[in-house]
């Protein structure tokens with residue numbers, strides 16, 4: 084039976100889950116894959132973590148060289164996260180000719196070409212299914228399952244923390260702060276939730292997924308990013324009343340004008356498949372010219388779902404004759420791509436207006452001047468603010484820059500203040 088020695092760098096949630104799967108399901112992998120997957124080394128500075136997993140002391144490496152140069156190690160699993168020291172450690176493994184399996188989205192999004200170059204130069208594999216959308220095999224789908232297609236769009240809910248927070252706000256009317264606190268108590272949000280709630284995590288994942296989908300590197304720096312910290316319970320309730328659910332969407336489209344890639348909160352209609360992705364679940368919605376629409380749904384984070392992707396990559400690497408490298412073109416090619424920031428979208432606007440005759444006509448005249456047309460509108464008097472009314476409207480699809488100009492004009496006027504502007508993805 085083929086034996087594969089594994090070193091695990093970092094025994095946090097994903098590394099610990101990987102250790103558990105490799106030890107508890109070892110017999111299953113022997114039977115189903117003909118592989119003896121053995122953890123030969125771990126690199127972890129926290130003794131409580133190694134003790135909790137019952138790892139024998141002779142398997143605990145003192146430094147990165149000891150872990151990756153161990154002659155019994157064939158595959159190095161990196162679950163440290165971030166770029167420092169993860170990049171140095173991954174390069175050390177690749178330079179030693181060891182195949183690397185990583186769950187590190189930031190590292191892949193930022194350093195892909197340097198890592199791939201090292202992997203190819205040393206005939207080592209580089210696999211990263213666990214970097215995006217946890218246990219959902221979206222990278223395998225993009226690199227194998229839909230290769231026959233020209234992919235024109237990738238849309239998804241690819242951050243579980245924000246989806247949990249927005250779902251909680253929708254279901255209970257909680258404020259953002261209340262929902263975040265609840266997510267923290269459940270261990271879904273980290274003590275410092277910035278990477279999730281400001282959209283960085285989703286932008287790294289979208290950079291990877293759109294690069295694979297479009298066969299051209301989409302640098303994460305080209306991705307427009309807006310988080311969910313400014314979302315109010317009122318917006319969620321008003322959107323709900325109009326038949327929409329608010330999600331943090333990651334959207335990448337390839338059009339004749341170039342690539343557009345963005346992460347921001349957006350309303351989707353309640354009958355859109357992404358609207359029913361609730362709590363910490365994730366989904367990726369792909370559109371290809373042959374397959375049409377395709378949605379992959381599942382757990383985007385967590386110990387065993389993400390370890391599921393890590394171990395599947397180890398098995399993939401161990402059972403192929405030669406290493407499979409990704410289909411991205413060079414960095415130089417990426418620089419030549421045009422990236423658009425004048426997105427087309429419908430919009431949700433919430434305005435406070437003077438409750439007086441003719442105000443609606445004035446608002447629609449300003450919007451009309453910039454080519455923004457109203458599709459739906461609700462108005463309510465503000466009992467605690469005499470003389471004022473709230474207008475909530477959804478526009479037809481229009482250009483982002485047109486809406487920005489119209490909003491500025493309205494904000495500068497005497498008859499309205501613009502309280503909220505959110506995109507609507509149709």
Ligand code: HSE
Nearest residue numbers: 241242243244383384
């Ligand atoms: N913080 C991430 C999320 C974990 O909430 O989706 C998985 O990348």
